[in-house]
Amino acid sequence: MQRREFLIGAGLAGIGAMLAGCTGVESVSPGRGGAIQFFNDAASWGPGYKAAGAELLKKTGWSIDPQTIPNATAYEQVVRSLLQTKNPPDLVKWGSGYRMQDLARTGGLADLTNAWEGSVAKGWLDDSLRSAFSYGDGVYGLPLIQGFYVMFYNVAVFDRLGLKAPKTWNEFIDVCESLKAADITPIGTTQVNIWPVANWFSMLATAYDPEWFVRLCDNRASFEDDEAEGLMDLWQKMIDKGYHTSADSLSDNFPAMLQSEKVGMWPTPVSWSSQSLQALGMQSGEDYDAFLLPMVNGDAQSVVTEVAGLVVPERSLNVADVTKAMCSWLDPQVQQPWSDFLSGSSANPTVPWTDKVSQRLQTEIRRDDVQVVNRYWEASPPPLVVGVTQDLGGFMANPNNPEAVLASLNQKAMSEWSYWTEATR
Structure with a gap:
């Protein structure tokens, strides 16, 4: 126009x-x-x-x-x-x-x-x-x-297993392994309703390489880049190791699953997600807490908003x-x-x-000048986002062919960005 x-x-x-x-x-x-x-x-x-x-x-x-x-x-x-x-x-x-x-x-x-x-x-x-x-x-x-995507966790579970909020990616993987060994699914994620796919994709991609993720959202990077292949390889391994709930899980159930120790961690926005946990009678900082997902590569912390x-x-x-x-x-x-x-x-x-956990993380993000990255759901043209999250949701259910998924994502990106550019001229 x-x-x-x-x-x-x-x-x-x-x-x-x-x-x-x-x-x-x-x-x-x-x-x-x-x-x-x-x-x-x-x-x-x-x-x-x-x-x-x-x-x-x-x-x-x-x-x-x-x-x-x-x-x-x-x-x-x-x-x-x-x-x-x-x-x-x-x-x-x-x-x-x-x-x-x-x-x-x-x-x-x-x-x-x-x-x-x-x-x-x-x-x-x-x-x-x-x-x-x-x-x-x-x-x-x-x-x-405005919220920031973090990893909520069950304090009682972490205390019982001798776990602490991880500061590095290796520590995060150790936490996942400890939870799995205790027959607790480490991370609650789902493909149902597709937008939760964008949430976890945003968090994992930002932890893997925030600069690449920002470029991808702006059409200055590609799903065929080495970073995309590395990200999908990491995600595939996490799924294969049983770190995630089944792809058909319901996101509305995750607060209760965290409380009942069926999942150990829940990636979700701070602060309004606290409301769901408090409705179950969980106390901030006592029954639940949260941490920023550590970076896979590099030391400079980033967070999705x-x-x-x-x-x-x-x-x-x-x-x-x-x-x-x-x-x-x-x-x-x-x-x-x-x-x-x-x-x-x-x-x-x-x-x-007002929530203690939310307040602490809000202060930490501002005090430490943490890089804030926009969630994928809002960061690219809507038709492209829907197509990408649908494909990634399929990958969550069947993670056997990440190369084919990336090829499909790249084709969608080229097509939808072309439409968007033409429409906004």
Whole structure:
């Protein structure tokens, strides 16, 4: 899509009104206010949305009315369809990176540049996240959550087996061997719903070679590189040694499996995953703990991040007011109840994460200047990501021919990157 066509689709007048709308974010236009119709796919987070909305109401006159479509596939289809109507929802939960760009390039999203820059200026937002919400010259989203992928583990199991959180890859493999010898599956992973495949692929690839993984996500590296072959060889050996749960395991069962000692470790985001463990009665730092997955090669630690976002449909009937209200979304008073509900996860660096394990790792990542790498699910064009994760899911179930898998992945990458480049010209 040409830049001129994009601006026409987005509506030049509407963008100008929205950019002007963030001056004086604490006030609301006379007679305006109400509930922001917020479409999302996380029903269990409803109380957190409402708690944040109650504080947003005090700041802007607008509360949050969450409306949930729990099926992820149906959710994406519904949102894409509604963006083309004359009355889409006021606010939408959506992915960052290429998933956000995929919507922004249609002209269906309102520009939130002023809300972004105002939040950065107040110290509410790290501007390094800007690229995850940018398209062309504008910013089209704000972070809803930010988490870091780590290895949760059962403290009682580790204590009983005399294990400590590993600092090196060899120590990590020793932990896997010790768990396996105790008839405990070391790592809970699955191919079901495909997005969990992207989670573990991101973590393992980042541990193996973060620089190559970043280049791969940007189409500056290939699935036929030596790094890809080495990564798949490592993954194949881990599967063959029985380090992973069966590929048809259900991710929703992993918290209970960790508690019941059926798995020793669970790769998942800190902090909102803590909520699932706490719901089972597990205590942070006592019953469960977590560590950064050690690096396979090199000493410089890296970690995968997941950042989900909020976007405002351009055609929303309340677009100007909601865009203005978003200038206060990252205000600490709004973020604290939201972050508390999830035991952490706010992207505002001034808002403390309440879960002990999450708080410690958040501090460690920032203190030690750990390299932060975007999760694969958001870091490449969506059709490519879906195809890649489907193939890798098949590999998890049948890891006998990694060379053929890599050849298929490379073909998909060449094709989908060609489509993406053509579509964004």
